[in-house]
């Protein structure tokens with residue numbers, strides 16, 4: 376089978392398309408014939424060795440996939456060959472076949488195609504959890520969403536609208552992205568412009584946002600926390616796309632009367648499987664009712680996986696990037 380292999384950390388040059396044997400499932404493992412792979416910003420960080428968890432080498436890249444169960448180990452009870460599933464895996468998704476532990480394999484409802492599953496599950500759960508469980512958005516509140524034309528961002532705008540947010544402001548780095556944010560019903564601000572924070576403040580009548588979804592880090596975090604968050608507001612930190620990690624002293628947190636919230640979906644898959652199943656159904660419901668329309672960028676083939684990574688890293692993607700073996 377074909378797979379995207381790395382044996383060292385680095386840029387696109389470390390990614391190789393190789394031929395390798397189809398892997399055999401272990402006792403509690405499932406082999407999936409991969410139809411769609413979801414590219415996440417974390418895949419770039421893993422390739423470069425700057426993710427939250429250490430990158431194991433060598434490895435086949437890719438952590439989110441959907442397809443059809445092809446074979447199962449003798450102790451697998453949750454799924455059977457022929458069943459359509461979504462799965463997460465520590466690595467190995469960017470291949471024609473992938474092995475996943477049965478605990479990380481979720482049967483797909485009929486209404487969910489493989490493309491929709493990989494466009495919706497990581498990004499949809501992240502958007503939902505950041506707005507709802509973690510961000511505790513109330514109807515009528517003002518929400519500021521950074522990188523709002525991306526996979527998580529485009530879903531978060533639509534969910535915030537569905538939950539009755541008063542005003543939604545999305546930031547992004549190009550005119551094409553700002554146009555998408557406006558089409559989705561939010562105000563749009565280019566946060567690469569020097570006066571971007573003044574523009575956000577003007578849109579909120581000088582008050583700031585009640586809830587901020589922050590995934591960029593560096594200056595965007597500082598400005599958001601210090602200037603753009605309203606009194607007693609909440610900021611959810613769920614990414615560091617700029618690679619600039621901020622350090623904060625507890626005396627500043629105390630003085631500012633603002634709540635800083637962390638969010639990491641990976642731990643939900645490990646510790647709260649029931650939550651994942653229930654909330655995936657909730658995300659799907661929003662799609663089936665028409666409240667949320669996932670935006671999928673042009674799909675890439677496995678052979679062109681490098682282009683897919685570059686597309687995302689060069690900030691070109693609008694919505695979710697998917698790769699189809």
Ligand SMILES: NC(=O)c1ccc[n+]([C@@H]2O[C@H](COP(=O)([O-])OP(=O)(O)OC[C@H]3O[C@@H](n4cnc5c(N)ncnc54)[C@H](OP(=O)(O)O)[C@@H]3O)[C@@H](O)[C@H]2O)c1
Nearest residue numbers: 416522525526527547548590613614616617638639640690
């Ligand atoms: N905590 C979790 O469990 C969790 C789960 C999923 C995703 N995430 C995080 O959520 C964010 C969105 O994820 P996604 O997969 O949907 O990606 P995405 O938003 O489609 O792509 C990342 C976006 O980050 C923005 N960005 C800002 N500064 C950047 C920089 N220096 N280099 C590259 N991009 C930069 C770009 O948008 P502009 O061009 O508009 O700036 C880019 O399109 C990522 O930071 C990701 O790591 C976290």
